[in-house]
Amino acid sequence: MIESNDWLLKQINVVSEFLQKLFTDMETNRKLNENEQYQKDSFEFERLLENLIEQDRINDAENILFEKLETNNLMYATIATRFYDKLKGLSDEKLQKSNYSRDEILQGLNDMCDMFGLEIFKG
Numbered sequence: 239m240i241e242s243n244d245w246l247l248k249q250i251n252v253v254s255e256f257l258q259k260l261f262t263d264m265e266t267n268r269k270l271n272e273n274e275q276y277q278k279d280s281f282e283f284e285r286l287l288e289n290l291i292e293q294d295r296i297n298d299a300e301n302i303l304f305e306k307l308e309t310n311n312l313m314y315a316t317i318a319t320r321f322y323d324k325l326k327g328l329s330d331e332k333l334q335k336s337n338y339s340r341d342e343i344l345q346g347l348n349d350m351c352d353m354f355g356l357e358i359f360k361g
Contacts, residue, residue, distance in 0.1 A: 246344060257319040260356075261315045261316045284321075286299075291328075294335050296325065297338060303317070303318055307353060315354055
């Protein structure tokens with residue numbers, strides 16, 4: 239079980255780090271006409287997700303993330319990547335208390351990739 243968890247954590251880290259780099263670079267190269275509104279919306283949405291995580295409502299947070307996800311808006315790709323990066327740092331106890339698993343983190347990353355037309359990892 240420990241080896242399986244190590245492999246799973248490594249896969250989550252690889253996918254998460256790649257997506258952070260990809261979306262950060264894409265976002266950096268993209269000109270945003272409404273930068274202040276973009277930053278405000280991004281902050282508020284991320285704070286909502288963080289609050290739900292703190293309340294052990296990870297499934298609710300993930301559902302909201304996917305409901306709001308707009309594949310033509312890199313803000314959501316960046317937020318989704320940071321969301322799963324935050325989840326990977328949670329303890330197994332916190333995830334279990336939230337009725338969530340590391341397998342679901344990897345599945346969520348894969349689902350997000352599919353939505354943005356990226357085939358990064360299929361486990």
